[in-house]
Amino acid sequence: MKVSSVRTDKNGQQFLKNYEFGAFLDRIKTDTASFLIGFLRDEASPEAPTHYRHYHDIPHICVPMELRRQENGAIGMSVFNGLVVLEVRQVMSQKACEALKRAAMVLPTTLAAFIGASGHEVIILVRVARADGTLPVSEVEAEPFYALAYKQMAHVYDATLPQRITRMTPTPRHTFLLPLDKSPLTNPEAVPFRINAIGDTTIDDQADEHLLALPERRDVQEEDMTAYSNYERAYRDAIQRVAAHLGNPKRWGTKWYKAFVTGMATELYRAAWPQEEAVCHLWGHLTFKDEPGLTEDFVRRTVEAVYEEEQTLKHRQDLARETEEPVMQQIIRRMEDRYVFRHNTIMGYTEYRANHTWVTPWQPVTPQVINTFTTDLLLAGLNLNNHDVQYYVNSTRIRKYNPIEDYLMQTGKWDKRDHIRALAATVPTRNQAQWADWFHTWFLAMVAQWQGRDRRYGNAIVPLLISDQGMHKSAFCRLLLPPELRSWGYMDNLSLAEERPVHLAMSQMLIINLDEFNRISPLKQQGFLKNILQLPSVKVKRPYSRYTVEVPRLASFIATTNMADVLHDPTGSRRFLGIEVTGSIDVSQTPNYAQLFAQAMEELDSGARYWFNDEETKVIMAHNRKFQQLSSVEQFFHEFFEPTLPEDPEAEWLSVAALMMIIKERAGASFKAPALNAFGRTLNGLPELVHRRSKNGSEYCVKRLF
Known part of the structure; x- marks a missing residue:
């Protein structure tokens, strides 16, 4: 088994190196040649914490899977190692870290436990x-297996360890900074915990659902980690000053x-710490929480x-601020002290996280x-009701956040290689x-749909992958989105039974996979599905909202099936790209997502066509005839007649009645005759059948086969 080390330089270039697991454990026993880990633990200034300037020089370690450099330049999975990474952060002392390591090794599923780069976290494999x-x-x-395994194992280890597992977004690409631990613990005989596909749902599971919602970009997480490490150093220095000032009492007590606590709060205020940062560190690090009060x-x-007292001393002219300051201003000030807010324009609601560096998800x-x-x-003494808080969190004072734009703007410059094809x-x-040409056009239409480049039309085309089971069709569909977008923007279990959830999904999802397409009834395929595919916008009632609003449609559709004759509507077949998959789809390589979407963005900006013209549509309809499921009436017609030219x-x-x-x-x-108008609609739906208007109604140009 190998683990991977990835270092990213200041120019964004990534360097990959793989270690045998035993060699990795030996490697973390000593610092780097430049003592990068030691400086990370010691360098931060207690008065003015700043980002660690050598952060980019420290390798990131990926343990859940061995990585490799792919032909497209991206770094992807080579082998999944069957390991879940659990971290316990904010551990106060070296002694506490060692105790956590020993406690983790009690369980037979623990392969290794060691102290992380900051010196105040324990990493458990x-x-x-x-x-x-x-x-x-x-x-x-x-990805889904790791997410499920992480949840189950976090609960198991919570019950064993003296400190709770720090929750993070579960992903097999999880990395941590190169650790430093002179005595890592390991158990080569560790046995794997068997993960059930359906785990029991607990309150903690429900509370952790947001972890899968919108993962932060890696650079944001790294900035938080750097600032957190610096605050930790500053906090330890503040402890020494306060302890020296208070001295050793004759009797330790409440x-x-x-x-x-009061002295530490004063020190942290004078060091210009944010209020919520001070609360978080103080409570997280207290080792005497069993004292009364x-x-x-x-x-x-x-x-x-x-903080109020210090601010009052500093600004004596505002002694009566609390009484003179409007209630709403007090609400905003206190809320912004404790939390950071953003309005997710895709999901349609406001999100929050604690206003400190102990990394917490939105x-x-x-x-x-x-x-x-x-x-x-x-x-806190404010006279208000919950409507006052709602006014603020649902107002335009909250900054807007669009996760799609945020991702697309980070893709960089296209290298001119055709990653889409x-x-x-x-x-x-x-x-x-x-x-390849059809997929390229559809992919551009998908990205154009996300960006709202044309609000008049929706992306009405659906690639339909047709093959026997086991060809990785569904895996390919999931692979179309990067993990940052896939975790919340991909759906493959949408039910078409009700209109409301379908419209909501179309306004929030990026790709909807109509898995097992053959299960969609002919009536539903020719009616509801045909209608929603061409919608440019949908009317929805957002979560936590009381109103129905019209919003742009985001989702593009793709479909998979194990049956060939799945198209029931001849006129609607132009909306599908029927593709016979002749072999197993190669899902072993991770796409170079940055270049994939950089290509789409640059081509769209340069005016590339992302729709099918009339000639291409005719080719698609002719191509899809072999996937048509003919009704009994159509089968009888083709048994006795053949469409031809005049x-x-x-x-x-011949007229409808004559036919x-x-x-x-x-x-x-054996022929169950339908109503004449129904038979006429069937004939009109045959694209190759020429017809004309006469005094007797519609007539069709046919050749007898008998």
């Missing part, structure tokens, strides 16, 4: 496997500990009181969260060039 003992073989299979609420009230502001905000403000080439089919010597013009009469005479009782 846990062996896992599927219920049958196997492991995922591709990254798209590894009075001394409360004085310590030393609660999180006491720490928060003490910090708030010290969470939606639900009605329950509003009530929590209101309760905290009431306990290269991705299409991983799908083996009979006409590879035609499929120039054909055997051509004749039906002849079929009834030839087929006898």
